[in-house]
Amino acid sequence: EVQLVESGGGLAQPGGSLRLSCVASGFPLRSYWMSWVRQAPGKGLEWVANMRQDGGEQNYVDSVKGRFTISRDNTKNFLYVQMNSLRAEDTAVYYCARLRGGVWYFDLWGRGTLVTVSS
């Protein structure tokens, strides 16, 4: 089955760190751009970060630049995001999504993992 499954969410303190993982199955991760998208409680979707197939290009929303790092392991079919210096406003459900580079749409999503930043 073609799917994405996120893990690694939980409770973190302000200033703390978390690493989220996303495992892809049913397709080769190495063939696709991948992204993280989040949804804060009661809010809409917000794109967070992209990474090209070979990891050579990355983009981030301004609010996470310098704090979040997207990475991937194409041999294991995993996508990651390392989140440092977490803030209360980073509290959200984080979705892993497959991005069609060049035409810029997300054609496959995971169900998300909840990150709560609170003391």
Next chain:
Amino acid sequence: QSALTQSASVSGSPGQSITISCTGTNSDLATYNLVSWYQHHPGKAPKLLIYEANKRPSGLSNRFSGSKSGNTASLTISGLQAGDEADYYCCSYAGYSTSVIFGGGTKLTVL
């Protein structure tokens, strides 16, 4: 960059048609034909409905259709069904550094 603008809510009765609009700027919708639409039932994975403004993924019902004119994109759902009750988001490419931006979402209620 600010989110695309969508109305907060829309409603319709079973069998009716509704249209959700999404307004952007010269930096996104007006410049690129790369707008997509997603259906999101809370607690589930979002689902692609429309890409490149008016294309449907293979296997998706033709009750869903999209269009774009200038800086406004629209999603039309015809023959409303109870299962269509969900949140709907538009999304547009916005250039190299910004990548993509979403609309604020529209909650569809089927009466």
